[in-house]
Amino acid sequence: MRLLTLALAALLFASSAAAQPYPSKPIRFVVGFPPGGSADPTARIVGAALAEQLGQPVVVENRPGGDSAIGAEYVSRQAPDGYTLFFGSNSAMTAAVALKKAPLYDPLKDFTPIGLVGRATFFFDVPATEPAKTLQEFIAYARAKPGKLNYGTGNPLSILSNVQILNAAGIDMVHVPYKGEGPLTPDLVAGRVQSAILSNPAGIELVKSGRLRALAVLADQRSALLPEVPTFAEAGLPQVTVRQWAGVYGPAKLPREIVGRLNKEVTAVVKRPDVVAKLQSYGYAAESSTPERMWEINRDDLVLWKKLIADANLALE
Numbered sequence: 001m002r003l004l005t006l007a008l009a010a011l012l013f014a015s016s017a018a019a020q021p022y023p024s025k026p027i028r029f030v031v032g033f034p035p036g037g038s039a040d041p042t043a044r045i046v047g048a049a050l051a052e053q054l055g056q057p058v059v060v061e062n063r064p065g066g067d068s069a070i071g072a073e074y075v076s077r078q079a080p081d082g083y084t085l086f087f088g089s090n091s092a093m094t095a096a097v098a099l100k101k102a103p104l105y106d107p108l109k110d111f112t113p114i115g116l117v118g119r120a121t122f123f124f125d126v127p128a129t130e131p132a133k134t135l136q137e138f139i140a141y142a143r144a145k146p147g148k149l150n151y152g153t154g155n156p157l158s159i160l161s162n163v164q165i166l167n168a169a170g171i172d173m174v175h176v177p178y179k180g181e182g183p184l185t186p187d188l189v190a191g192r193v194q195s196a197i198l199s200n201p202a203g204i205e206l207v208k209s210g211r212l213r214a215l216a217v218l219a220d221q222r223s224a225l226l227p228e229v230p231t232f233a234e235a236g237l238p239q240v241t242v243r244q245w246a247g248v249y250g251p252a253k254l255p256r257e258i259v260g261r262l263n264k265e266v267t268a269v270v271k272r273p274d275v276v277a278k279l280q281s282y283g284y285a286a287e288s289s290t291p292e293r294m295w296e297i298n299r300d301d302l303v304l305w306k307k308l309i310a311d312a313n314l315a316l317e
Contacts, residue, residue: 022082022258026057030075031087032068038120038201038282039068042246043087045278046117046269053265067156069096069104076110080251082258086111089120089246090305093298095156098305101316107302112254113247113294115266120244121225121283122157122218124165124232125198127191128211135215135235138195142171150174152193154181154202160305161197161218161242163312165232168239188212199244199283218243225283242304246284247294263291 029047033039044060051058063071068091075086086092093107105111124135132138142149151166151173153159159177166173176193178184181202188196189211197218204225206212216235217223220243232240248266250259267288269275276286289297309316 022261023054023056025083026059027051027054027082028084029058029060029087030071030084031060031062032064032066032071032092034062034064038199038284039087039089039246042117042279042282042284045275045282046087046248046266049269049272049275050265053268067096068092072096072107072111073104075249076105076251078251080112080253080255082250082254082262084251085114085262086249087117087246088249090244090298090301091156093249094301094305095160098302098309099156099314099317107298108295110252112250112252112259113291113298114250114254114259115263115291116245116247116287116289116294116297117266117270118246118279118284118286119219120199120246121223121285122161122197122199122244123203123207123214123223123226123229124195124216124218125188125203125207125212125214126195127188128213129191130194130213132215133213135230135232135237138215139169139171142169142173142194146172147174149194150176150192152176152178152184152188152196154178154184154196154198157242157244158197159314160308161240163308163314164240164242165237167311168237201282204283219285223283223285224280242308243301245287245297245301247289259291 031040031043047058047060063074072086072092075084078084097103097107126132132141151162153162181198184196185202187193203212207214214226214229216232217229219231270286270288279286
């Protein structure tokens with residue numbers, strides 16, 4: 001009788017736990033980058049607003065390394081219960097995979113997409129001392145000096161974007177890789193490299209202060225941060241299509257009802273005027289999506305990156 005009572009009690013406890021509405025405890029929001037830059041504060045802005053929407057704490061957890069691949073792999077191995085989420089961008093979900101011979105995870109199979117958060121703003125910058133005032137003038141300048149000018153890169157996005165730019169413009173420049181935008185930026189200001197693609201935190205103030213010149217924005221439309229700077233399409237290079245985006249993911253096999261709830265709240269978050277303004281201050285244009293659309297964007301960009309890498313004969317790690 002006592003065993004039967006204990007069994008019934010255990011069954012009732014399990015049923016009660018299963019019946020608890022999601023979420024019923026704090027949620028971990030993993031970021032694959034360290035504090036600083038734009039990814040960490042952007043994730044914290046979204047996480048704080050998401051906590052308000054869900055009525056539970058959303059705790060940002062930094063797991064940097066491997067261009068955010070370490071954090072991504074960690075989340076892919078967690079239980080699909082909605083309590084561990086990933087702030088994923090095309091660094092982890094395309095670049096870190098496309099550049100590896102043997103990736104540690106499959107971004108299309110090992111994760112459940114929840115919804116986009118926004119698209120980052122990157123500018124094609126040159127030193128203020130360079131003679132070119134427009135992108136076409138820079139292309140003409142580079143064509144007149146084949147193999148004589150340097151371009152710097154601080155992340156996979158800038159590597160692939162520059163590959164597209166050089167191919168579209170028909171110019172030959174020397175690639176100088178850096179371990180991030182931090183060490184790259186002072187060399188660009190000093191003219192040791194003649195161009196670079198920088199994100200808002202790294203370069204926007206230098207453009208405003210006149211130490212750098214932004215010739216084009218890597219986006220579908222002009223940025224409110226520097227509205228006078230044209231898009232690549234407006235500047236004559238519509239072939240440049242690499243875009244930076246970010247969104248929320250869970251591990252694979254996340255239950256449909258949890259995905260639906262999270263997508264609803266993430267969508268509400270990125271439409272809030274206060275969140276839109278905060279994201280914009282870090283160079284992010286807020287944008288929402290369905291889980292299905294986010295998966296399609298991930299798939300299409302992964303194909304694009306792999307093709308660019310193959311065309312450029314870049315060595316895989």
